[in-house]
Amino acid sequence: MRHALSGHGASRGNALGRARVRLPHALEVAEERIDADAAESELRRLHAAIDAVRVEMRNMRSQLHGALAHEVGEFLDLHTLLLDDPELLQGLDDLVRKGLYGADYALRLQRDRLAAVFEGMDDAYFRSRVEDIDHVIGRVHAMLHKREADLQGVAGEILVTDAIAPAELSQLQAQGVLAVVTAGGSALSHSAILARSLHLPLVVGAPLALQQVNDGDVLVVDGASGEIIVEPNAADLRDHRARVREEKRERKQLHRLRREPSRTLDGVDVKLFANAESREDVAEAHALGAAGVGLYRTEFLFLQRSELPDEDEQFRAYRDAVLGMTGRVVTLRTMDIGADKADRTGLALADEPNPALGLRGVRLSLAREAVFETQLRAMLRASGYGPLRVLVPMITSREEIVAVSRLMARVARDLRREGHEIAERVPLGAMIEVPAAAIALSGFVGAVDFLSIGTNDLTQYVLAADRGNDALGDLYSPLHPAMLRLLHHVIRTGRARGKPVAVCGEMAGDATLAPLLLALGLEEFSLHPGTLLEVRRAIRAHDHATLRSAAPALLRCRDRDAIRRWLANVGT
Ligand code: PEP
Ligand code: MG
DSSP states (O other): OOEEEEOEEEEOOEEEEEEEEEOOSSOOOOOOBOOGGGHHHHHHHHHHHHHHHHHHHHHHHHHOOSTTHHHHHHHHHHHHHHHHOHHHHHHHHHHHHTTOBOHHHHHHHHHHHHHHHHHTOSOHHHHTTHHHHHHHHHHHHHHHTOSOTTOOSOTTEEEEESOOOHHHHHHHHHTTOOEEEESSOOTTSHHHHHHHHHTOOEEEOOTTHHHHOOTTOEEEEETTTTEEEESOOHHHHHHHHHHHHHHHHHHHHHHGGGGSOOBOTTSOBOEEEEEESSHHHHHHHHHTTOSEEEEEEGGGGTTTOSSOOOHHHHHHHHHHHHHHTTTSEEEEEOOOOBTTBOOSSSOSOSOOSSGGGSSOTHHHHHHSHHHHHHHHHHHHHHGGGSOEEEEETTOOSHHHHHHHHHHHHHHHHHHHHTTOOOOSOOOEEEEEOSHHHHHTGGGTGGGOSEEEEOHHHHHHHHTTOOTTOGGGGGGSOSOSHHHHHHHHHHHHHHHHTTOOEEEOSGGGGOGGGHHHHHHTTOOEEEEOHHHHHHHHHHHHTSOHHHHHHTHHHHHHOOSHHHHHHHHHHTTO
């Protein structure tokens, strides 16, 4: 039956396809109550799923052969026993019949109860049996949502899951996935950034998606508004088609701006650089007339693999980016691994209690000097092919930038001695994304050639609000007076010392915020190519002098509403 779900639009685009539901290992379903007269049919649904899992396991058991058949068979037997456990079944029946919980939530409650018993045991073996409970209950949960057992492949499908890692996204797209819907997550996570780069529609923070979407359901997903329609009716399909047409029309209109300058009404030229995660982004940046690449996130070379890329492989990727921009500068950011960009190579620590505050970005690079040196060698070798800058993430203090600068100088000497042709000078820049670096900027601005403000992390660290945590809602937003003052301070300090300052966080790609950044004195934006033309259009619609004169009023705003009113007044 038709119903609508809502989440947050994280990557624009419209998709119409069938759902492929991927359930999490742990059952993170929200509380759902049912009416008393629906209890018996809910129980029948639950028992039908349990019976089907029993049959499935029996079939699997009978098909086992080969060396491990005995061991695997024992596991299946154990799981079948758990399924027949009167404790489990009675508990579920009570939760649905007396507690009036939906089947999904009853499974979750029962799982947690049983897990608590096992986890409280002294014996490590019994404690580890929680995994079996998770497996069995997970299978029943999956069966509850299974309509067709034989969905093959994922092409033409919309993945519905609890969370998505950045590393999975490009693989999914290559497999033909049309869009992704996640129960958790946030629009500022690295997965969201990558989805936008891949032009893969993504809706995050749709908590009911895992309960209310079944495998094989037809979905209409709007990656801009975050709306998901399950089993759309004729009107929904019409709306979807209209949105697709509108999207095309808008693209065509924007396309006309690709050869136009990014110039305000009063003739101030603003530099629009591109953020790039891939070869395709570089090509798109070039085609749209970007001033260069302002942020090349090199860590994406490291994320989808279990071995580190060697010097030559990195060199080829960096060189190709430089060649692809045909003489426009490419800013390579040294690897920003750690936090939500955990790799599989073992480079980042796996068990940090607080990874966003841990060994991330330049901290990790300096702690793994050999790996860092390999990356710097590859970067400097690429500088022989065209203009290149090196940008360092997560700078907190002067010592870090000095250490990188020294290492770069040594690497350059080595490469020259080995006969490599490298640029005479490779500008070194710092990302300003840790509040300490923004506040104490005057103390180290002399040690860098340029600055790039990472508003995604700066927002997270200034507001103590995790960029990936959807539960924080509007709290995570750069539209906070503290953020505006810091941005203003960094832009002013950089300009006073003659150092170019860009913003490369997602904020720069939001056309509605362009007047705010211009008012604060920003003259360089680095944004995903997918949003470049919209921001160009916004810049061309504003008068620079008028915005600059409205900056004091902007800086006096006391809260988000006042900032929004300021934006409305300057006409976005
Ligand atoms: C930022 O933090 O704003 C930024 C551009 O870096 P990333 O999003 O890769 O952390
Ligand atoms: Mg960052």
